[in-house]
Amino acid sequence: ILNVEQSPQSLHVQEGDSTNFTCSFPSSNFYALHWYRWETAKSPEALFVMTLNGDEKKKGRISATLNTKEGYSYLYIKGSQPEDSATYLCAFNPQGGSEKLVFGKGTKLTVNP
Amino acid sequence: GAGVSQSPRYKVAKRGQDVALRCDPISGHVSLFWYQQALGQGPEFLTYFQNEAQLDKSGLPSDRFFAERPEGSVSTLKIQRTQQEDSAVYLCASSLPWGRNYEQYFGPGTRLTVT
Numbered sequence: 001i002l003n004v005e006q007s008p009q010s011l012h013v014q015e016g017d018s019t020n021f022t023c024s025f026p027s028s029n030f031y032a033l034h035w036y037r038w039e040t041a042k043s044p045e046a047l048f049v050m051t052l053n054g055d056e057k058k059k060g061r062i063s064a065t066l067n068t069k070e071g072y073s074y075l076y077i078k079g080s081q082p083e084d085s086a087t088y089l090c091a092f093n094p095q096g097g098s099e100k101l102v103f104g105k106g107t108k109l110t111v112n113p
Numbered sequence: 114g115a116g117v118s119q120s121p122r123y124k125v126a127k128r129g130q131d132v133a134l135r136c137d138p139i140s141g142h143v144s145l146f147w148y149q150q151a152l153g154q155g156p157e158f159l160t161y162f163q164n165e166a167q168l169d170k171s172g173l174p175s176d177r178f179f180a181e182r183p184e185g186s187v188s189t190l191k192i193q194r195t196q197q198e199d200s201a202v203y204l205c206a207s208s209l210p211w212g213r214n215y216e217q218y219f220g221p222g223t224r225l226t227v228t
Binding site: 004006034036041042043044045046049089091099100101102103104105106 | 116117144146148153154155156157158161169172204208215216217218219220221222
């Protein structure tokens with residue numbers, strides 16, 4: 001059974017704080033790692049897709065890194081804003097399978113003004 | 114352009130009723146996925162189409178669940194004789210090319226409540 005773990009489960013920060021969360025996945029069977037941002041009552045929005053060990057991607061104040069050898073990815077948010085409040089999901093795509101994604105339970109971020 | 118749309122957005126069904134959930138993918142997208150998100154969990158894969166072919170239905174929890182995409186565009190997820198454990202958000206996603214490192218574009222989901 002493929003297991004994707006995300007931590008922490010939830011996080012409350014103040015506006016302006018920088019923060020990061022972790023996604024752990026099986027390192028022996030890796031093909032791709034996806035990060036999504038999901039605001040309440042909206043569609044999950046793709047942030048990053050990463051495939052190579054050592055990948056670093058950035059979109060505005062949000063960035064992500066990937067370590068496929070040890071099976072983890074970090075998502076960083078610099079200078080959090082209230083509009084960053086959302087659930088951040090990571091999803092793992094294993095080798096040898098179909099295109100289906102295996103999701104973690106997500107990290108719920110609340111940014112207080 | 115238009116994203117993935119799903120209808121209805123909310124559905125309340127009495128136990129034992131049949132329901133049909135619709136997904137309109139982004140025009141031209143080859144791959145279409147259904148996921149189920151129960152309360153407190155991450156989305157879980159149900160089934161996957163490439164055009165009209167259902168290539169993977171390993172995630173469908175029982176034979177009460179059926180999905181189709183007859184013309185390779187719109188898809189319907191049908192649940193027969195709904196049970197309380199079917200209460201969840203059902204997400205549809207589509208992607209353009211075949212390829213596992215491409216983004217999946219999600220709809221807003223249908224929240225199903227079975228009473």
